Amino acid sequence: MVTFYKPSKSTKAKKAVTVTFTDLDLQGRAVGKEGGNTYFVEGLMPGEKANVQEINAKGNIITAKYTKIIKASELRIQDDCEYADKCGGCKMSFVPGDMLLNSKIEGIKRLFLKNATVNLDDPAFFEKAESIGYRRACRFAIRGDHNKLYVGFREERSNSLVKVKFCKCLTERINSVIEPLNKLINSFEKKDKLGHIECLDSDGLLGILIRFSEVLNKKDEEKIVAFAKDTDTVVSVVEPFYDPKIIDKKRESLKERIVAGDPSKLFVTSGGIRIECMPSSFVQVNRFLNTKMLDRVCSYVEEGKDSVLDLFCGLGNFTFPLTKKAKKVVGVDIVARMVLDARENAKEHGIDNISFEIADLEEQFENQKWAKEDYDVVVMDPGRAGAKRATLFLANKKPKRIIYISCNPLAASRDSQELIKKNYKLSSWGVIDMFPRTAHIEMILVFDLENKKK
Incomplete structure (x- = not known):
């Protein structure tokens, strides 16, 4: 995720300070102390000395940028990616993988001690995999340059585009369509109505979504159909949709529809269960590590005995595998289309110990029927904002175990x-x-209810 910041309002350049760095924080910034101040700087790593210039300061905590590396670490990786100095996608590629993972673990420990007064032991497990070719889902931005369109990723701290022909982190199938996509979008009549492109390398075919700010015209749709046939992909578009039942035509909505390819061949596999999806569907981007995560979560459920509630379930990434161990599983999510698709998948597979409910877990949901039932184990995988309301609900409901997955x-x-x-x-x-x-x-956090009275 690209991080934006506001530069200091002062027009006077700050004097550079020489700092030696010893750690990485959870944002991937190098941390060093000098003259009673603590400096946080992107692009450096432990063991390096650099001249740094202040961006902003709060007391003795200073965010800075480096102007010169005086002593580089012997462990620094010289990335051969041609976009490494511009793209904001994998900005920690210069740090050895084991060092970076350890810094994340140590950062989590410091954070939990400070915010939750919990002194964490070393993690019971850590799972890692290949650092290249792993990403099966991505979003490309589109920008124009001299009347020609390009797909790519945003530059670090900028809306400018890094034009990419190949990304080391993406799967081979996604990389294979970058150039064909460039040709396709430049052939459109309505080039000025394009938004962005999403790719999902499913366990079946490759899915591609193209966002339009205007209803797709017939000529451009024919070009998409030809593209999908040539690349063996499933292509959908998101475009304005006007519901004839709504009188006020200003109340348009957006709707995704498949325009080319066989949608039945677009699916992901979760715990051995095939889950049909759309090019826009949210999936865990790392296929191999998602399997490892599913195995971990399922291992915390007692076979044949536990009833499980899966909050923020999406298409059922955890819900479906849990049916193989739990007595019953209830999945809950706010996105109605995903819940309806999940119900259909359960029906097609003949899974009878599963159900799905629609609810906004950030608004009042406590009086819904599913919320009044008792559960032995709760699994929840919320978005980056966390699950404040759902957590308070569970803290009072008191299931014996809560498995919290967090990014x-x-x-x-x-x-x-x-x-x-x-x-x-x-x-x-x-x-x-x-x-x-x-x-x-x-992260996977496992909370168990202690058997003592308040």
């Missing part, structure tokens, strides 16, 4: 406090390095 340690540390207050103990935790070459990390 945001800060939100997870906040939510953990609420569970600890209500007699839950963080009995086990581990990390999945789902996003190598970046500062991001996926």
Whole structure:
């Protein structure tokens, strides 16, 4: 994820300071101390000395940029990616993988001690995989240059485009369509109505979504059909949709529709169960590590005995595999289309110990029927904002075990406090390095209800 910042309002350049760096923080910034100040600088790593210039400061905490590396670490990796100095996608590629993973783990420990007063032991497990060729889903931005369109990724701290022909992190199939996509978008009559492009390398065919700000015309649709046939892909478009039942035509919505390819060949496999999806569907980007994560989560459920609630379930990434161990599983998500698709998948597979419900877990949901039932185990995998309301609900409902999956340690540390207050103990935790070459990390936290009275 690209991080934006506001530069200092001062027009006077700050004097450079020489700092030696010893650690990495959870944002991937090098940390060093000098003259009573603590400096946080991107693009450096432990063991390096550099001249740095202040960007902004709060007391003795200074965010800075480096102007010159005086002493580079012997461990620094010279990345052979031609976009490494511009693209914001994997900005930690110069740090050795084991060092980066360890820094993420140590950063989590510091954060939980500070925010949740929990002194974490070493993780019970950590899972990692290849750092290149792993990413099966991505979004390309589109920009024009001299009346020609290009796909690519945004530059670090900028809306400018890095034009890419090949990305080391993407799967081979996604890389294979970058150049054909460039040709396709430049052939459109309505080039000025394009938004972005998403790719999903499913376990079946490659899915591609093209965003339009205007309803797709017939000529451009024919070009998409020909493209899909040539590349053996499934292509959908997102375009404005006007519901004839709504009188006020200003109330347009967006709708995704498949325009080319066989949608039945677009699917992901979760715990051996085939889940049909759309090119826009959210899936865990690292196929191999997602399998490892599913195995971990399922191992915390008692076979044939536990009833399980899966919050923020999406298409059922955890829900479906859990049916093989749990007595019953209920999945809940806000996106109606995903829930309806999940129900259809369950029906097609003949799975009778599963159900799916639609609910906004950030708004009042506590009086819904599914929420009044009792569960032995709860699994939840919220977005980056965490699950404040759902956590408070569970803390009072008191299932015997809560398995919290998080890609945001800060939100997870906040939510953990609420569970600890209500007699839950963080009995086990581990990390999945789902996003190598970046500062991001996926965590699994296991909370068990302690058998003592408040």
